[in-house]
Amino acid sequence: MQHGKYRFIVGFLAVPLGLYTLFVVWPFIQSIYYSFTDWTGLSPDFKMVGFDNYERMLNDDIFWKSLQHSLLFALLLPVVTIGLALFLAFMINVGGRKRKGGPVITGVRGSSFYKIVYFFPQVLSIAIVALLFSFAYNPDSGAINSILRGIGLDSVQPLWLGDPNLALWAVMAVLVWSTVGFFVVLFSAGMASIPVELYEAALLDGAGRSTTFFRVTLPLLWDTVQSGWVYMGILALGAESFAVVQIMTTGPGGPDYSTTVLVLYVYQKAFRDGQAAYATTIGVALLIVTLAFAAIVMRLGRRERLEY
Amino acid sequence: MGSTSAENTEYTGDIANTGDIANAGPATHPADTGSAGVGRRDLIKRSAALGLISVPAMSFLSACASGGGDDEEKAEAGEKTAKNPLGVNDTAGMEFVLFDGGFGKEYAEDAVKIYETNFPEATVKFSATQKIQSTLQPRFNQGTPPDLIDNSGAEQMDMGVLSSKNQLADLTPLLDAPSYDDPDKKVRDTLRPGIVEMGRLDGDPVWIMYYAYTVYGVWYSQKALDSLDEQYPETWDQMLAVCEKAKKQGIAGWTYAGKYPYYIPFSLYPMIGKVGGVEVLDAIDNLEPNAWRHPAVKACFDAYYELYRKGYILKGTPGLDHIQSQTAWAKGDALFIPNGSWVENESANVIPEDFNLAVSAPTGIDSSDKLPFGTIWASGGEPFIVPAKAKNGTGGMEQLRIMLSEASSKNFTSKVKSLTAYNGGTDGITLTPGLTSGVAALEKAGENVVNPRMQDWYVQLQKEQIGVAGLGEMMAGRLTPAETIKKIQDYADATAKDSSIKHYKHQ
The missing domain is CATH 3.40.190.10 (Periplasmic binding protein-like II)
Incomplete structure (x- = not known):
């Protein structure tokens, strides 16, 4: 296995690497190339325009607004979603009180039921979730305002998606709702692989729930949390945020640009305005933001790996 | 459903490519292949060969997104006769892509049947889709668009861009051709006010034929x-x-x-x-x-x-x-x-x-x-266009001429409860309350249509x-x-x- 080892490895890697280059790296290079042209996307002729698109982008108020919202999505959504998912997963797997004769470490009563319920939204396509919530947010006859009326809050009838101060939060809430279940299951799986002895030892030392969580569970789960974090960030910058904004919001992207995000802007420029080159320019900006996000998370999250 | 106001509540696909292909590589593979069926050397050779193939394939693909665009062969012109004033080649195929939206596709299928009856030797390829842009944009980029398109719906292609890039055919020959019902009347004289003007974008050529009337x-x-x-x-x-x-x-x-x-x-x-x-x-x-x-x-x-x-x-x-x-x-x-x-x-x-x-x-x-x-x-809705690089653009225009006949117009109105660009076509069919009121409002407006x-x-x-x-x-x-x-x-x-x-x- 020594002689020709590298040739052997290269032989195996050539095909997947070739495919990866062809279908992932090459489109990236192509779109960077197109960002220096004036391609409309509707005809094969175009010419090079240098940095014109980039200059235009830097002076484009809507671009900055979209960037701001995208960054807010990328920072806030992972914190809320993963925080919530960790809490729920902990309660399901570890947080239960000790019952007589039962195992030492257990979840709250009915935890297996909760696990399934939390996972439900994951089964629905994001497009359907967005559509369902846009019905729920209907200020006139939607579920949310009906409930508010039902409990006597007749005076509190927000416009939800129609209110520029609420729309972005309303959209974010949908993303949290639809993704948290996945992370609950992911973290549950991670927690299940943590040896019970560690918990028992912590209990014997008199650790409460929160100490157990911060001193035992979280450090041992760190790798999973970190990859979940990157995954959630990419989700918030990419496809999922596009789907909910495109389907649910006023305009879409409104009211008054209060919910527009980078992916939506890329889509509108490419497919509504016939400015594919400018769209790829924004796409390049999105690529940089995404890469930077992943790099920062990886860097900040670097810790010593614990073996158990 | 209006062509320019239809909302896009459809999830139109991922923009971001997360690149799942990257994970498709061989995860585990027995390392000792020395004695097994295929020798290690062979394996290396084979994978190297595959790798080699992917290199030329890439240069081939580089032409994909915006390449092509060489002149396609066009169908030869047919003889102009009283029955065939545009001079359609009666053996050339014709391709018609319709937006399958609020108006459905039946009205167009009926019109295609008339085309096929008039030109029995021609084959018509008719298709209806909601994804106008996704299906047709690559074909425009490669210079092989169909002959007639109903460019409507949420995935409408920007017609200003299309015309400025010389992708659209001027429909003036169609407008100046005798109408389907009355050879003494030009097509342009059978249309409702504003339809011809709407089809212009810059200067005299008419790029768009709006078929519905809203x-x-x-x-x-x-x-x-x-x-x-x-x-x-x-x-x-x-x-x-x-x-x-x-x-x-x-x-x-x-x-x-x-x-x-x-x-x-x-x-x-x-x-x-x-x-x-x-x-x-x-x-x-x-x-x-x-x-x-x-x-x-x-x-x-x-x-x-x-x-x-x-x-x-x-x-x-x-x-x-x-x-x-x-x-x-x-x-x-x-x-x-x-x-x-x-x-x-x-x-x-x-x-x-x-x-x-x-x-x-x-x-x-x-x-x-x-x-x-x-x-x-x-004003007009449902914009129909004939691409400049269509193989049989004349056929596309002839199809439009058929659709602008009184019979086809009536067929449309009675099926989908909307008026057409054809001025008239409401006698002898029962109109719905909204349509009746619309016709009355147009009559009351007279010249004052903005x-x-x-x-x-x-x-x-x-x-x-x-x-x-x-x-x-x-x-x-x-x-x-x-x-x-x-x-x-x-x-x-x-x-x-x-x-x-x-x-x-x-x-």
């Missing part, structure tokens, strides 16, 4: 007005009085598609035209400086804002989409809604039997308005800037009319200055 205005239930003992109001004071009366009975005066506030112009623009004259609308379309600062614009904005201030707008309207607002209106929660003639078909399942749907030209300010009451916005072009020329300005950021905010009470006008004027000025947008002028 009446925009204020839609209401005659029954609801009758029960209030009111007529449709002609002046704004009367409008406020009707709304006040309705409010006392717990009915809102107005609602609109709050999430798509660019529905408001369907009644607001013709009102501006009525109050200040067509010149005001033309100046707005031409992006002239201070066009929005005209007193007529201010008067109309003030009038609409009054609806909000007096509480005549249905509660929650800014959060409703077009379907939800139409449903609330059909239930009788609100009297009036700005909309287009597709609403009858779109909301057919919620409009009650005895609703007695009617449309009216917008209410004006008072008798000092420039144009009489009845001034209405009507046709603001903002929504075809400057989609972004019309929809997200004037519509969402301007009118939407004003009607939700978050901007005053003066602030709204300033904001919209700034957007219009920015659009006029933006060199990446193609600019148009009224001729």
Whole structure:
């Protein structure tokens, strides 16, 4: 296995690497190339325009607004979603009180039921979730305002998606709702692989729930949390945020640009305005933001790996 | 369903490519292949060969996204005869791609059958799709577009861009050809007012043939007005009085598609035209400086804002989409809604039997308005185009000529409850209440049909800037009319200055 080892490895890697280059790296290079042209996307002729698109982008108020919202999505959504998912997963797997004769470490009563319920939204396509919530947010006859009326809050009838101060939060809430279940299951799986002895030892030392969580569970789960974090960030910058904004919001992207995000802007420029080159320019900006996000998370999250 | 106002509530696919292919590599593989069936050396050779293949494949693909574009062979012209005035090659194939939307595809299939009867040796390839852009954009890029396209729906291709890149054929030969029914009349003389002008973008060539004909205005239930003992109001004071009366009975005066506030112009623009004259609308379309600062614009904005201030707008309207607002209106929660003639078909399942749907030209300010009451916005919908690089563009035009016959037009109207570009075609068929009222409104308008072009020329300005950021905010009470006008004027000025947008002028 020594002689020709590298040739052997290269032989195996050539095909997947070739495919990866062809279908992932090459489109990236192509779109960077197109960002220096004036391609409309509707005809094969175009010419090079240098940095014109980039200059235009830097002076484009809507671009900055979209960037701001995208960054807010990328920072806030992972914190809320993963925080919530960790809490729920902990309660399901570890947080239960000790019952007589039962195992030492257990979840709250009915935890297996909760696990399934939390996972439900994951089964629905994001497009359907967005559509369902846009019905729920209907200020006139939607579920949310009906409930508010039902409990006597007749005076509190927000416009939800129609209110520029609420729309972005309303959209974010949908993303949290639809993704948290996945992370609950992911973290549950991670927690299940943590040896019970560690918990028992912590209990014997008199650790409460929160100490157990911060001193035992979280450090041992760190790798999973970190990859979940990157995954959630990419989700918030990419496809999922596009789907909910495109389907649910006023305009879409409104009211008054209060919910527009980078992916939506890329889509509108490419497919509504016939400015594919400018769209790829924004796409390049999105690529940089995404890469930077992943790099920062990886860097900040670097810790010593614990073996158990 | 209107071509330029249809909402895209469809999830149109991922933009971001997360690159799952990257994970498809061989995860585990037995390392000792020395004695097994295939030798290690062979394996290496084979994978190297595969790797080699992928290199030329890449240079091949580099031509994919925007390559091609070499001249395709065109079908030879046929002989021009009285039956075949365009000179269609009767053996050449013809390809027709239709937008499969609110109007369905039956009307086009019927027209294709006539083409096939007239040219029995020609094969027609007909397809209907909602994904106009995704199916056709690559074909334009490769220079192999079909012969006739109904470029409509949420995935409409920008026709300004198409024409400026010489992708569209001039339809003047079709317009100058004898009409299908009467050889002494040219096709252009059988069309409704404004259709030919709408097909122009810059200069004389006509790039687009709008087939459907849409009446925009204020839609209401005659029954609801009758029960209030009111007529449709002609002046704004009367409008406020009707709304006040309705409010006392717990009915809102107005609602609109709050999430798509660019529905408001369907009644607001013709009102501006009525109050200040067509010149005001033309100046707005031409992006002239201070066009929005005209007193007529201010008067109309003030009038609409009054609806909000007096509480005549249905509660929650800014959060409703077009379907939800139409449903609330059909239930009788609100009297009036700005909309287009597709609403009858779109909301057919919620409009009650005895609703007695009617449309009216917008209410004006008072008798000092420039144009009489009845001034209405009507224009073409369903834009049909013939690509310049089509193999059999003449065939595409002939198909359009067939569709613009009286029989085909009647067939369309009776099947989908909408008028066509063909002037007439309503005799002898039973019209629905909304359609009857639309025809009456057009008759009342006579010459006073306005046709603001903002929504075809400057989609972004019309929809997200004037519509969402301007009118939407004003009607939700978050901007005053003066602030709204300033904001919209700034957007219009920015659009006029933006060199990446193609600019148009009224001729």
